[in-house]
Amino acid sequence: MTEDTTGTLREPGSQWYDNEAGPLVRPYAMTGGRTKPGPTGVRFDLIALVTLDPGAPGTDDDTALGPEHRTLIDLCRTETQSVAELAADADLPVGVVRVLLGDLVELGCVTVSRPVPPAQLPDERILREVIEGLRAL
Numbered sequence: 001m002t003e004d005t006t007g008t009l010r011e012p013g014s015q016w017y018d019n020e021a022g023p024l025v026r027p028y029a030m031t032g033g034r035t036k037p038g039p040t041g042v043r044f045d046l047i048a049l050v051t052l053d054p055g056a057p058g059t060d061d062d063t064a065l066g067p068e069h070r071t072l073i074d075l076c077r078t079e080t081q082s083v084a085e086l087a088a089d090a091d092l093p094v095g096v097v098r099v100l101l102g103d104l105v106e107l108g109c110v111t112v113s114r115p116v117p118p119a120q121l122p123d124e125r126i127l128r129e130v131i132e133g134l135r136a137l
Contacts, residue, residue: 048113
């Protein structure tokens with residue numbers, strides 16, 4: 001136990017936790033001060049799907065991974081998740097999750113499938129014709 005400036009005895013490390021606010025670790029500390037994912041500056045859409053790579057090298061015992069990286073890996077173990085879902089489930093800002101995912105992509109731990117651009121989606125008229133054809137059956 002240590003004594004703080006008010007004379008209260010505290011557990012070691014408890015100065016980094018506030019009972020009302022939670023952990024007092026700033027987002028820049030989780031990302032090492034980085035604001036963009038990876039050296040290539042890849043951006044992840046909120047609806048991009050993240051899947052754990054089954055052949056990922058050393059996701060269980062890799063010392064290069066921080067606790068936030070491991071949280072994201074654990075969330076992807078059960079099912080493919082979107083970037084937005086990962087941010088919500090990990091209780092982290094989306095910007096932090098994007099940077100951490102960039103690390104995991106570079107390490108080969110996860111794969112990201114990006115959404116189909118709107119220009120490549122089928123024409124709405126064609127989809128309506130298919131629906132009408134199915135109803136006619």
